[in-house]
């Protein structure tokens with residue numbers, strides 16, 4: 001292992017002779033940025049010198065990155081099988097529930113003998129006239145009519161399309177009424193209603209429904225005619241006038257349920273009462289609507305199609321259920337900064353979004369296809385009568401809208417829990433709203449198309465619209481949507497799908513845009529109008545980028561920090577990292593004012609060395625690393641990695657950057673090996689090279705025996721070692737290690753040091769630590785931070801000699817002889833001061849200047865007996881002392897002029 005005290009810059013630093021100078025007399029002139037030959041100082045200790053960034057492999061290859069991310073996501077999703085299974089099983093359970101409910105309802109109906117549909121008319125309908133419709137019954141008409149109950153009045157039949165309308169009809173009927181015939185019956189065809197009235201117009205009042213010709217046929221013929229022809233002639237309804245005279249008007253109404261869905265009942269009632277009023281004048285005393293009855297129709301079992309009725313309400317939940325799952329998938333990586341670390345290590349965001357899209361869609365698609373298969377198996381009319389193409393198109397396009405909408409929502413959340421909860425609230429909230437409120441807008445003929453348009457802008461509502469169209473077409477024995485009816489006025493599948501596509505595109509664009517510009521905890525954000533900037537479309541114009549020139553002098557900085565500034569202005573060769581007057585201000589947050597975390601930081605890290613960042617908590621070390629690694633955008637100033645600017649070339653930089661952040665950023669469900677494979681692939685490794693790199697990486701951090709264990713099952717120290725191994729994958733040229741040894745036991749820490757020492761020379765390392773021993777052991781150069789600024793910079797020995805307090809001498813004296821021994825020491829070293837004295841052991845501090853170690857050694861050894869000296873020792877200043885001194889509140893740089 002290297003002795004850090006022997007590491008000096010290449011060339012002879014001009015302060016190297018200052019070790020023996022009196023600290024208080026050292027001034028800025030003693031610390032220089034040039035060697036004895038006047039060349040700028042270089043500390044580089046690399047195996048392979050890089051002279052231009054073009055020598056580096058900075059290309060982000062889409063194929064490799066897609067492969068890396070796809071494999072990682074596939075493995076991750078596979079491990080998430082419990083969540084994914086739930087996602088699939090819940091809709092399946094809902095379908096099963098619906099199926100079971102239908103069975104229960106069917107059984108209930110079967111048990112309720114005498115129950116007839118529809119049940120909720122008032123007054124209650126009379127028993128419908130039933131035809132036992134079959135070949136035999138048609139032939140044996142007389143027996144058929146027996147089943148028609150008490151219906152035995154004569155009827156009048158009218159259809160305006162028939163030639164039976166005549167000018168003398170009115171009189172004929174009028175006279176029939178006036179002659180108090182027992183009963184009159186009229187049947188109207190659809191064209192009659194269509195011609196004379198609709199619900200909202202006044203026209204019905206002008207109609208005289210008695211202007212009909214009395215049909216000369218008996219009841220049987222009439223019923224036969226009604227039964228066999230109501231479909232053909234589109235008969236809407238009829239009247240059975242039971243009592244019609246000047247005082248009383250009693251009528252019952254016949255309706256054609258199949259044709260009108262009861263919609264025309266009010267019109268029919270309105271027509272007849274108006275006609276009666278106009279016929280008889282105003283002296284009516286009684287109008288009795290005696291009842292309703294169905295047209296004669298085929299005998300069939302009364303059924304209640306619960307599945308079709310409840311379908312859209314339930315399907316709107318089922319089709320939306322993947323939303324919270326997708327949100328969780330996206331927000332897990334966002335919350336745990338996994339997305340940011342992938343970005344820092346080179347991942348292109350377009351690849352990230354593409355792969356996330358594919359996986360989200362697959363999740364959705366699998367679950368919905370299973371629902372479809374199951375519902376078809378159970379013969380749900382919604383899925384069996386409607387055209388398969390219409391259902392597929394709905395599933396296909398809704399999936400895209402759902403995923404894009406999830407992307408959009410994810411922008412506004414940083415925690416996966418809150419996003420998932422909102423997802424569920426959204427699914428159930430909009431589901432309930434759809435079937436209770438929105439339904440009436442879609443069902444009503446009077447909702448303006450502009451309102452339909454606005455409502456359909458909400459994804460859940462456009463889904464409901466599509467589902468209810470499909471449902472309407474199968475309800476009441478409808479034939480379902482077929483390919484040739486998909487775009488008819490009532491259905492408009494095309495326009496609904498178009499809505500979905502347009503919305504999907506809008507939400508996707510909005511999501512990607514907001515991700516770029518919306519302030520968030522991490523990441524570099526763009527100007528809100530970035531898309532108007534030329535550079536967005538045509539690439540960056542280097543000449544337009546503000547040049548950052550390091551200030552040669554900054555007031556209040558010590559001479560070594562200033563010398564570093566001058567060195568940056570006269571760099572000897574390409575640096576692994578140049579930090580150029582970097583400032584970072586954290587904006588004010590609730591209750592807390594804005595914080596200047598890094599102040600005009602200027603330093604350079606040579607190739608192949610380890611540069612240590614020391615400083616108390618909150619000094620700005622992590623912030624500096626975060627700016628260099630692209631987690632935060634600097635407020636002012638910049639940094640260059642191998643000459644590439646972090647403001648403009650981060651895409652390239654990320655390919656030669658390795659980052660081990662302060663927290664372990666890992667996928668709990670991926671193994672150590674899978675982590676390394678992912679980062680290796682991301683950095684363009686493949687085949688044997690990748691395999692070897694993974695093996696070596698795992699061995700280096702001593703995880704080779706735990707390589708197939710999931711990161712979530714690792715101990716804290718193992719996770720830390722894996723984070724370090726991740727950062728060194730793929731031959732990075734600059735590695736940022738933020739407190740890598742936190743939480744490691746002594747053995748692991750020593751092992752980590754070996755790793756860092758192993759990688760040194762292959763790449764430059766930026767190391768923050770609170771362990772002085774570690775800093776001393778690993779760092780070729782050190783900078784001590786206080787309150788966001790560098791207070792001193794240099795090699796360990798330089799710092800010790802500049803800021804150390806001198807030698808420490810310890811003597812151990814036999815009991816009772818302490819005083820003469822102390823007198824002896826003060827005579828030998830008049831400038832010595834006692835640090836502490838206890839139980840015969842006294843510690844002295846002696847300034848270095850004017851002290852010769854050999855003379856102290858000789859004096860103590862030759863007087864061992866005389867002063868009753870049991871033991872003694874001498875040591876240099878420690879880095880810890882330097883640190884405590886430099887970071888103390890009342891520190892005044894003794895070298896400052």
Ligand SMILES: Nc1ncnc2c1ncn2[C@@H]1O[C@H](COP(=O)(O)OP(=O)(O)OP(=O)(O)O)[C@@H](O)[C@H]1O
Nearest residue numbers: 586587595597615616617618619620621622623624
């Ligand atoms: N996201 C943030 N928002 C606001 N202020 C922040 C944020 N992160 C850090 N700070 C503040 O910036 C200052 C520098 O913090 P930073 O984490 O860089 O210090 P550090 O030297 O790394 O400390 P430590 O040794 O404890 O990790 C601190 O005062 C801290 O409170």
